[in-house]
Amino acid sequence: MSHGYFHRVARQSPTRLWINNPTQEEARKAIAAGAISCTTNPTYTAKMLQEESEKDAVMGVIDQVTSTAGDDAKAASEIQRQVIKPLVEIFSPLYAKDPHQGFVSIQGDPYAEDDYANIVEAALADRALGENVIAKIPVTAAGLKAIEHLIWENVPIIATEVMAISQATAVCELYERTCARTGRRPPLFVTHITGIFDEYLHNLACQEEIPIAKDILWQAGTIVARKQYKLLKERGYQVTMLGGGARGLHHFTEMVGGDIHVTINWRGAAEELVRRDPPVVYRMDTPIPDYAVNELLRIPVFRMAFEEGGLAVEEFADYGPVRYFRDSFEAGWSALLEAIAARRKEQEGS
Secondary structure, three states, X not given: OOOOHHHHHHHHOOOEEEEEOOOHHHHHHHHHHOOOXXXXXXXXXXXXXXXXXXXXXXXXXXXXXXXXXXXXXXXXXXXXXXXXXXXXXXXXHHHHHXXXXXXXXXXXXXXXXXXXXXXXXXXXXXXOOXXXXXXXXXXXXXXXXXXXXXXXXXXXXXXEOOOOHHXXXXXXXXXHHHHHHXXXXXXXXXXXXXXXXXXXXXXXXXXOOOOOOHHHHOOHHHHHHHHHHHHHHHOOOOOEEEEEOOOOOHHHHOOOOOOEEEEEEHHHHHHHHHHHOOOOOOOOOOOOOHHHHHHHOOOHHHHHHHXXXXXXXXXOOOOHHHHHHHHHHHHHHHHHHHHHHHHHHHHHHO
């Protein structure tokens, strides 16, 4: 396994693998394959309820938490923490060896993303699980305020839901200003949610019958990600870019060679790359094709993402691809709330 694809990527380039929303077994397999850290999102508990290997343990957590928590929303946040706790323990030995790895991210209640105080409170509660817990905060007006607060607290952060260049520069500028004031510099990972962006743009092109080749749409998120990466490097921001929201193997392979970390699912993505064992090819610095960019710029949503200043801070939360991503989180969180309500009803009837 030490000669496998991701190990070779790590030896030959600064690109690193994180694993997204894994079961405990998948987490261990991913570490063996070369993963250095782990991301989760608000759909995590609902997904684990669909896994035979995890379901009974998750139901046990739901029973334990709901027996003492009167409020379903607070119960959901605590259940998420307890379900993710085994991942924190699985990755903690990597963190003990090197505090730049072994992270496990937690992102709170998506219905409370516009509540700065709630974001901060949840992030600090999550951190109680372990030193290797990293707060995952959306780059929105409320999220930026929370990120600033958490830098003062020296909390490591993933700035997530980043789809546009203006979001990336806003959080990087905030980070540099705040670090200069506080004298603290907790790790900051700035995402680009490449695959979700592609998915949204493809759906939009179909709905609005925009005449654009699928080959060009296939490149859209990667094109924005490459511009973001280049900009972050040129301006010397002391952050690490983290690719996320993958929907295809190319959302990892097209980033190889860059000083970038990328999180992908084990099933259907990391596992498949391990199986295929492709050659390590540097692609992150591939020039952005002018023809493809010019075609994509005809779509206003792409223009907003690609151009600096394409979005104002107040527009981040309701930008189409960001809203689309959050919808999936809200659906997962709603499924958890429904499971809590159903379990309470069963307990009351017994």
